[in-house]
Amino acid sequence: MFDDFFIRALIAGIGVAVVTGPLGCMVIWRRLSYFGDTLSHSALLGVTFAYSFSINISLSVFVVSTLVALLLLGLQKKTKLPGDALLGLLSHSTLAVGLVIIGLLTSIRFDLMGLLFGDILAVTFEDIFIIWLGGAIILGILYFIWKSLFAATVNYDLAAAEGMKPDVSNFIFTILLAGVIAISIKMVGVLLITGLLLIPAAMARNLSSNPLQMIILSIVGGVLSVIIGLFSSLEFNTASGPSIIGAALILFVISLISLRRNSSLQR
Amino acid sequence: MTENNIPLVRLDNAGVRKSSKWIVRGVSFEILKGQIVTLIGPNGSGKTSTAKMILNIFQTDEGKIEKNTEKVAYVPQKINIDWTLPLRVVDFMTLTSNIRHDQIIEALTLTGVEKLINNEVRNLSGGEFQRVLIARAIAKKPELLVLDEPVQGVDFNGEIALYKLIKNISDKLNCGILLISHDIHFVMSATDHVICLNGHVCCSGTPSAVAKNPAYIKLFGEHTTSTLSLYEHHHDHTHS
Numbered sequence A: 001m002f003d004d005f006f007i008r009a010l011i012a013g014i015g016v017a018v019v020t021g022p023l024g025c026m027v028i029w030r031r032l033s034y035f036g037d038t039l040s041h042s043a044l045l046g047v048t049f050a051y052s053f054s055i056n057i058s059l060s061v062f063v064v065s066t067l068v069a070l071l072l073l074g075l076q077k078k079t080k081l082p083g084d085a086l087l088g089l090l091s092h093s094t095l096a097v098g099l100v101i102i103g104l105l106t107s108i109r110f111d112l113m114g115l116l117f118g119d120i121l122a123v124t125f126e127d128i129f130i131i132w133l134g135g136a137i138i139l140g141i142l143y144f145i146w147k148s149l150f151a152a153t154v155n156y157d158l159a160a161a162e163g164m165k166p167d168v169s170n171f172i173f174t175i176l177l178a179g180v181i182a183i184s185i186k187m188v189g190v191l192l193i194t195g196l197l198l199i200p201a202a203m204a205r206n207l208s209s210n211p212l213q214m215i216i217l218s219i220v221g222g223v224l225s226v227i228i229g230l231f232s233s234l235e236f237n238t239a240s241g242p243s244i245i246g247a248a249l250i251l252f253v254i255s256l257i258s259l260r261r262n263s264s265l266q267r
Numbered sequence B: 001m002t003e004n005n006i007p008l009v010r011l012d013n014a015g016v017r018k019s020s021k022w023i024v025r026g027v028s029f030e031i032l033k034g035q036i037v038t039l040i041g042p043n044g045s046g047k048t049s050t051a052k053m054i055l056n057i058f059q060t061d062e063g064k065i066e067k068n069t070e071k072v073a074y075v076p077q078k079i080n081i082d083w084t085l086p087l088r089v090v091d092f093m094t095l096t097s098n099i100r101h102d103q104i105i106e107a108l109t110l111t112g113v114e115k116l117i118n119n120e121v122r123n124l125s126g127g128e129f130q131r132v133l134i135a136r137a138i139a140k141k142p143e144l145l146v147l148d149e150p151v152q153g154v155d156f157n158g159e160i161a162l163y164k165l166i167k168n169i170s171d172k173l174n175c176g177i178l179l180i181s182h183d184i185h186f187v188m189s190a191t192d193h194v195i196c197l198n199g200h201v202c203c204s205g206t207p208s209a210v211a212k213n214p215a216y217i218k219l220f221g222e223h224t225t226s227t228l229s230l231y232e233h234h235h236d237h238t239h240s
Helices: A004-029 A033-052 A057-078 A083-104 A112-117 A125-154 A156-161 A166-188 A193-207 A211-236 A240-266 B047-054 B089-093 B101-110 B126-139 B156-173 B184-190 B207-212 B214-220 B223-232
Strands: B009-018 B021-031 B036-040 B062-067 B072-075 B144-148 B176-180 B193-197 B201-205
Touching: A004 A033, A004 A125, A004 A166, A004 A193, A004 A211, A004 A240, A033 A057, A033 A083, A033 A112, A033 A166, A033 A193, A057 A083, A057 A125, A057 A166, A112 A240, A125 A156, A125 A166, A156 A166, A156 B072, A166 A193, A166 A240, A193 A211, A193 A240, A211 A240, B009 B047, B021 B047, B021 B062, B021 B176, B021 B193, B021 B201, B036 B047, B036 B156, B036 B184, B047 B062, B047 B144, B047 B176, B072 B126, B089 B101, B089 B126, B101 B126, B126 B144, B126 B156, B144 B156, B156 B176, B156 B184, B184 B207, B193 B207, B193 B214, B201 B207, B201 B214, B207 B214
Parallel strands: B036 B176, B036 B193, B072 B144, B144 B176
Antiparallel strands: B009 B021, B009 B062, B193 B201
16 A cells, blocks of 8 residues: 555654653753753754764764763853853754764765655665664663653652662663654654654653653554654655644644634643 | 750851852851750841852851751742642652651641642642642651741641641650741740841840840840730630
């Protein structure tokens, strides 16, 4: 019925959405959306390294994003620059350096649009393997640190006082975020990864009244966005990333209607 | 009684600073099982910082803190829950440990907010949230309970009931309690040991000894001692 590449993209995309669901909720709760942006922009730098040294893209992106995250955490302690300025500094400079390097690598032909906005044609069986295996590892670790991470999200002091070791779980979560960016870069592209983290989670918030519900709805929203987005990408020949994010946006707008209804009921 | 001799926490000349300025230093005291220790002092005197040193939220910059229990519960001064986080009271109750549902209800009933169990934490009033915070802490059945201004925002009658509850908890669980409180009445009636802070330990001892201490009177003024005498007239009635 469909071409092979489309089935591959669908399987890969659903895998990504299942992982971005719970992580996206955490990103929203912890106000890390700009932090996520910074990590994903640095992913472009990771891609250039992957091409330069011919190593796996996901691996290279994961390593570079993790390094940028650690650099960020280190700089936050060292400098007096406010957090958002620091994020902007790293976000734009990694993006710029990545683009400069791409310009210099004249021997390799780049599909820049594909890198920035995702390319379903490029999804291979190896990618599917990396997405599902990487995704399973990310979710496994997230499950393991969840209690501590969630406690630290609600209140750092409370978590620290009651022996939840919030610094450890915060640190691990940062690495997981780099991991999810690494596995989703081919699907949605460097510029739109944070959108896939945030928008389904924001939609889920409008519809849910407890944390577990929000996580489940966020996964459902993400999976629906991927399916709708990929079908329209095939139908209208648009880039996969923007199509997926566009579908997520539509779901979010629909969820606003239910939010309004709920709040008018409460009054 | 012999096991009561091992302190739950012992501070030895502990201090913490922010950049180059000492917030509080030279703090030494201990908390035993079943004991209520109260920190009093003006704003910025280092009460909360002292509590946070004990709770491992702050690292001590000098001195040391010896802690002999892992079962700690904390009622912080203020918690803000973001709108993006849909957190119900029941979710909040199990935040740092798995507590059985009947124990959650029991604790919430003790603080009078069992009806709010499925409400979103964000929508509670200040006083209601304070009661939930206390319920969460006691539901953990801690060995050491640290309460930072636990009844702020609670109405007057509720305040008395909650202080009575805190006293009952200390008797029932035989836990050590560190309390930061402005309520001189409670401090004087139920506390075993008072530590008066002002960047350092001004004076410490039993409530009546501290109340007579010149350093305390200098810090809080004469009227507090008259509050104490006012209280002592009522000493013959019983608290259930």
